[in-house]
Amino acid sequence: MAASVFAEASSLFQLGCFFMRTRLRSCPESDDLHDKLPLFTSAFPDRYTMSTSSHRPSPQNDQALQIVPVSDRRARQRFIRMPWSIYENDPAWTPPLLIERSQHISPRNPVFTHLQWQAWLAYRGARPVGRISAQIDRLHLDRYRDATGFFGMLEAVDERDVFHILMKTAESWLRQRGCRRITGPFNLSINEECGLLVEGFDTPPSLMMGHARPYYATRIEEQGYTPTKELLAYHIRPDFDPPAVMKALLKMAAAKARVRPLRRAHLKEDLAILRDIFNDAWSENWHFVPFTEQEFEEIGRSLVMLAPEDFVQIAEIDGEPVAMIVALPNINEAIHDLDGRLFPFGWAKLLWRLKVGYPRSGRVPLMGVRKRFQHSRLGAGLAFLVIDAVRKAISRRGIRDVEMSWILEDNAGMRNIIETIGGVAYKRYRIFQKGL
Numbered sequence: 001m002a003a004s005v006f007a008e009a010s011s012l013f014q015l016g017c018f019f020m021r022t023r024l025r026s027c028p029e030s031d032d033l034h035d036k037l038p039l040f041t042s043a044f045p046d047r048y049t050m051s052t053s054s055h056r057p058s059p060q061n062d063q064a065l066q067i068v069p070v071s072d073r074r075a076r077q078r079f080i081r082m083p084w085s086i087y088e089n090d091p092a093w094t095p096p097l098l099i100e101r102s103q104h105i106s107p108r109n110p111v112f113t114h115l116q117w118q119a120w121l122a123y124r125g126a127r128p129v130g131r132i133s134a135q136i137d138r139l140h141l142d143r144y145r146d147a148t149g150f151f152g153m154l155e156a157v158d159e160r161d162v163f164h165i166l167m168k169t170a171e172s173w174l175r176q177r178g179c180r181r182i183t184g185p186f187n188l189s190i191n192e193e194c195g196l197l198v199e200g201f202d203t204p205p206s207l208m209m210g211h212a213r214p215y216y217a218t219r220i221e222e223q224g225y226t227p228t229k230e231l232l233a234y235h236i237r238p239d240f241d242p243p244a245v246m247k248a249l250l251k252m253a254a255a256k257a258r259v260r261p262l263r264r265a266h267l268k269e270d271l272a273i274l275r276d277i278f279n280d281a282w283s284e285n286w287h288f289v290p291f292t293e294q295e296f297e298e299i300g301r302s303l304v305m306l307a308p309e310d311f312v313q314i315a316e317i318d319g320e321p322v323a324m325i326v327a328l329p330n331i332n333e334a335i336h337d338l339d340g341r342l343f344p345f346g347w348a349k350l351l352w353r354l355k356v357g358y359p360r361s362g363r364v365p366l367m368g369v370r371k372r373f374q375h376s377r378l379g380a381g382l383a384f385l386v387i388d389a390v391r392k393a394i395s396r397r398g399i400r401d402v403e404m405s406w407i408l409e410d411n412a413g414m415r416n417i418i419e420t421i422g423g424v425a426y427k428r429y430r431i432f433q434k435g436l
Contacts, residue, residue: 063125065161067169070119076105079119082131083155084340086213092204093211094332095340104188110294111189114138116177119153120169122162130156130163134170135188136177139289149174149436151184154196156219163219175436183228183287183433185210190287191295194406195231195429196220203426206363206403207330209233210429217430225432229286232415233405234423238391243420246384253315253381257322259389262312271300273314273321274366281323281368286408306354310393313386322373325386326366327394327402333359361401362394375413383417 070079080101087093103109105119115137122130133153140148151170156162174182187193187210197205197212205211242250262270279290307328315323334353338346353359367386373379394402404423407414415425 065129065165066123067165068121068123070121075121076102078128079121079131079153080105082121082128085128086155086157087211090211090213092202094204094336095338097335097338097342098340099342101340110292110298111192113292113294115189117188118173120166122156122166124162129159130154130166132156132166132170133188134173134182135186136174136179137189137289139292140190140287143289144287147178147180149177149179149182150186150189151182152187154185154216154220156216158213158215158219160219160222163223167220167223167225171434171436180436181433182436183431185431190289191291195229195431198428198430200233200427204332204336205427206233206361206405207328207332208365209363209403209405209427220432223434225434227430228433229431230409231406231429231431232409232425233403233427233429234407234418235426236402236404236418236421236423238395238399238402240391240422242384242388246388246421249377249381249384250388253378253385256378257315257317257382257385259313259315259385261310261389261393262307262314264309267300270312270314271296274312274324274326277314277321277324277370278366278368280370281374283371285411308393308397311390313389313393315382315385323369323382323386324367325364325390327362327364327390327399329354329359329397329399330361330363330403331359333361358398360399361403362399364390364402364404367404380413380417383414384421387417387421 068075070076080098083093084095087095115135117133117135119133120131121128122132131153132151135150135152137150151167154166156166171182185194185196193208193210195210196216197210198217201212201214275291275293275296282288283290307326311327313325314321331354334350334357335346338349342350367383369379369382373382391402404418405427406429407418409415409428
């Protein structure tokens with residue numbers, strides 16, 4: 001009985017952690033995974049010592065600064081636990097579930113079918129003081145041929161030399177593999193957690209959105225990085241009164257299209273529809289990389305458990321799916337006080353909060369209108385049509401606050417739609433880049 005309830009709690013959390021985006025399976029909380037992670041360490045010795053002549057530590061931290069590739073279970077556990085020491089006094093931080101973070105970097109994550117990566121920990125003596133990862137995404141390179149690699153999973157104490165050794169190590173690894181530019185942070189791909197929080201530190205992050213310390217941006221820029229893209233998170237209340245322009249466009253779109261919820265009885269077909277609309281709608285977005293079939297199959301294994309059917313809405317014109325939206329309960333609200341652990345009683349609290357108490361906040365991580373309808377009145381009407389359908393569904397479940405994220409700052413069309421219905425940008429995330 002306990003095992004089945006734990007499996008259900010794990011499954012409930014799973015989709016939320018894949019939609020921007022990982023997945024969760026029931027496994028030992030101690031990260032007792034026997035799979036060998038795809039860590040590519042052949043070009044690096046087991047441990048590096050940095051000369052601190054030009055990046056000298058503060059007097060109280062005069063121990064040698066070292067960087068170590070993550071290559072075994074113990075190192076993976078320390079890598080996953082690193083953020084706890086950074087955010088221990090930050091009331092806005094939500095500790096992620098340890099079991100979910102273990103699965104995020106597990107080889108079973110479908111992202112590793114097209115992603116090569118390496119992770120490192122920085123130590124000051126025996127104390128971990130920072131972490132970072134570097135990634136090469138084959139799908140990105142096939143599409144853009146721009147010799148760009150990525151960094152991510154960055155956490156560190158407020159010391160310049162720690163950021164220096166972390167960034168230089170990631171840069172060196174990417175440079176040795178032919179990359180000429182580094183961009184990030186991406187944890188681990190653009191279809192997962194993106195960007196560094198630079199505004200909105202006083203509120204907790206929503207499901208699969210990042211948190212950071214205010215000094216991170218300065219420390220990254222000290223290493224020669226410059227901002228390249230700004231991402232926005234919008235807050236909105238789903239019980240808003242539709243403005244006149246929305247009502248007019250809704251009426252026009254409703255005369256041509258019908259909206260329906262996800263069909264669990266035809267889950268495989270509807271997942272293919274969602275993936276197809278997303279990959280078409282976002283195909284010209286900055287750094288777009290399509291979701292793979294395997295990634296959406298993972299979503300399907302959990303969708304039935306986490307989201308009611310009407311949290312997913314699909315608009316059709318003459319039987320052709322042309323727009324979609326996905327809303328999810330904000331799992332972070334349910335796990336904020338679990339300290340990352342489901343045992344001994346965390347699983348029961350999580351299950352109760354998702355099945356009985358239910359979160360009062362949610363997130364819209366996916367929304368799209370087919371490309372040929374974009375930049376038209378009908379396209380805006382289709383967007384309003386699926387927004388209207390899903391806002392009514394989540395309001396019925398008691399959700400009172402919704403985050404719509406992330407939105408590129410230069411995506412004027414989508415920002416206009418969200419702001420028309422009362423959305424307010426309340427968090428800002430930044431992507432950095434540097435030539436190698």
